[in-house]
Amino acid sequence: MDITIHRPDELSTSLRRAWHGVMDESPEYANPFLSPEFAVGVGRYRGGARVAVLHENGEAVGFLPYERNSLGVGRAIGLGLSDLQALVHRPGVAWDAQELLRACGLSVFEFDHLIDEQKPFGKYVTGTFASPVIDLKPGDSDYAQWLRGAYPGLAKTTLKKERRLGRDLGEMRFEFDERDPRVLRQLMRWKSAQYRRTGRMDRFARPWIVALVDHLFQVREEHFTGVLSVVYAGDRPVAAHFGPRSRTVFACWFTAYDPELRYYSPGLLMHLRMAEAAGRHGVTLMDWGRGDKQYKDWLKTRELRVAEGFATRPHPVAAAHRLLRRPVRGLRNTVLAHPTLREPADRLLKTVGTLRTSGLSDSSGRAGGRGR
Incomplete structure (x- = not known):
């Protein structure tokens, strides 16, 4: 060798x-x-x-x-x-x-x-x-039919929230492969805010990670394509996800949404829309990656x-x-x-995140005025 x-x-x-x-x-x-x-x-x-x-x-x-x-x-x-x-x-x-x-x-x-x-x-x-995954099959039904067949327990509530979102903010639409870099920037801003709120390390505070995501967004190859998916209400982005796909595997990576619209469950709407669209685009496996999240337990078909x-x-x-x-x-x-340890740790991180975010708001109001 x-x-x-x-x-x-x-x-x-x-x-x-x-x-x-x-x-x-x-x-x-x-x-x-x-x-x-x-x-x-x-x-x-x-x-x-x-x-x-x-x-x-x-x-x-x-x-x-x-x-x-x-x-x-x-x-x-x-x-x-x-x-x-x-x-x-x-x-x-x-x-x-x-x-x-x-x-x-x-x-x-x-x-x-x-x-x-x-x-x-x-x-x-x-x-x-465990690394949860969804096995996908291409189909010729519309989204509502797919949802009722794949996730009957979620279908009624999810479709109701989509209709309500459309009534309140404008007609809901979904773009599986959005090419507008401004929406990618919005996703990064949402994600940074989420990291700070929950006390996690803000990946997008690291310039090299921002530069890497910008670069991968431009890659359009058979074995790697950077895919930006977006849920809109009218012209307003509600939720977005950026992750890579190969010919057959779609890797879930960065998902975030407008926190003002959290009562519409925009993250769940995004994941379900992505799964249905990915199947139509030839993906056979959607990989959520390691980590315990409730939505992964709801949506997975098996685990690696x-x-x-x-x-x-x-x-x-x-x-x-x-x-x-x-x-x-x-x-x-x-x-x-251990849930008995994880829940107090999450609460502590969120408390730290709230204090940190409040401090940033107090000290960086002028920077916020410049749109940063």
Whole structure:
């Protein structure tokens, strides 16, 4: 097994074609987060992005996108943003985790959404988690018929809220693939406000993430297309979602809505409209990603499993990294796994978020006047 290391944007056309071929050959690798386009996008804004290419008999048979810092600490590419990670390889390819880490110059490789079937990483897994998905089938019925057939328990209330939204604010319409970048900016503003209200880290306060989403919005390729979906009432955006799709998999990523309209359940309206439209556009799997949300439990048809952990080589840096990271992850996972702990933690985060948002409102009113 030969392993070569490349910057994502330096991959040759033949290597990208081979990577796409592996995605097509194995359904578990069809997710757009496993595409070279996602790796190239992250590599534009993260200097340590690399791709390890595995070769057998001169042929490229596997691809591991990752990020590496100056100390040799590695992580799955886009860790914290990507909802699926893997060494993407052809069926039957045998590889060794230690050999791979040595070739990449890594003492540790951290992952948090690794495909569960990556057996050579198995002994380094510290936990596995459910990742809800919806299996979709193309149909020729209209939305209301689809909704009544797919989710009979939600159909009556959902259609009623859509009608009420139309009466109150203007006729409701849905755009599965909106190309107006102004709506993407509105989505980011809504999402930032939501992060602050709930005490979470505001991803869109990081310029590189904003730049990455802007870039991916422009990508229109067979194995990766940035899709912006929007629910409108009249000309007013009510809810929006941005996420990538491949030919067959649509990855749910950033969803937000106008908080003034929360009583219409705009997030749920968005997810249901997206699912129906995605099926009509050839998608067979809608991947929600890891995480406990009530709407995921309502809408999922089954669950995949993803893993988190640290693949390591004997090295002082690897030992130090595990000592720093594992307790933080363990505490977080303990809280998330127990509702009696999760609910008080959520309340605390929301209280912090309210205080933070109030402070920002008091101190940044003039900036708000400039539309920031």
